[in-house]
């Protein structure tokens with residue numbers, strides 16, 4: 001991927017997707033559990049699955065059925081695209097925040113552990129695609145907390161980054177590793193206490209403080 005170094009000012013704001021921009025955890029859990037039923041395997045509890053969301057699918061399945069990871073991933077990838085909009089919605093205020101930041105001159109990208117093709121379909125289906133400059137998934141390179149997906153998102157937009165926004169400590173550590181300020185939202189996967197352990201710059205129940213940090217660019 002070409003890195004456009006001519007744009008030297010930092011305008012990049014990166015967002016995790018599931019549990020950060022979108023309340024998608026119920027649909028993900030349903031599809032995750034579908035795999036066990038499909039293969040006739042005993043299923044884990046909802047809470048056990050929820051605690052792992054944000055990690056790659058194969059890592060999540062390996063915690064419960066290491067012998068069946070490949071088949072479970074196939075079943076998930078067949079089920080999820082047909083069911084990912086059953087209950088998933090953007091969190092309140094997300095569209096307004098993205099539109100406002102865009103109007104203020106910032107460059108916005110998703111940086112998710114989902115694969116890029118799936119992330120793009122999901123974002124477009126929820127009507128957020130037109131508000132984002134880029135959607136970066138994790139396609140065969142190290143996942144968060146490694147900063148690779150953040151670096152790729154910023155390179156694709158040709159800017160340096162300012163903030164990483166996420167709902168897990170994986171997002172926060174990835175943001176810190178990429179040299180960004182980190183903003184934790186408490187409406188997703190990890191608890192307030194768990195998020196606090198990663199010492200984000202902001203730990204909030206909404207995105208209002210993000211707007212306060214990011215005035216219109218001149």
Ligand SMILES: [Mg+2]
Nearest residue numbers: 016018019054
């Ligand atoms: Mg997340």
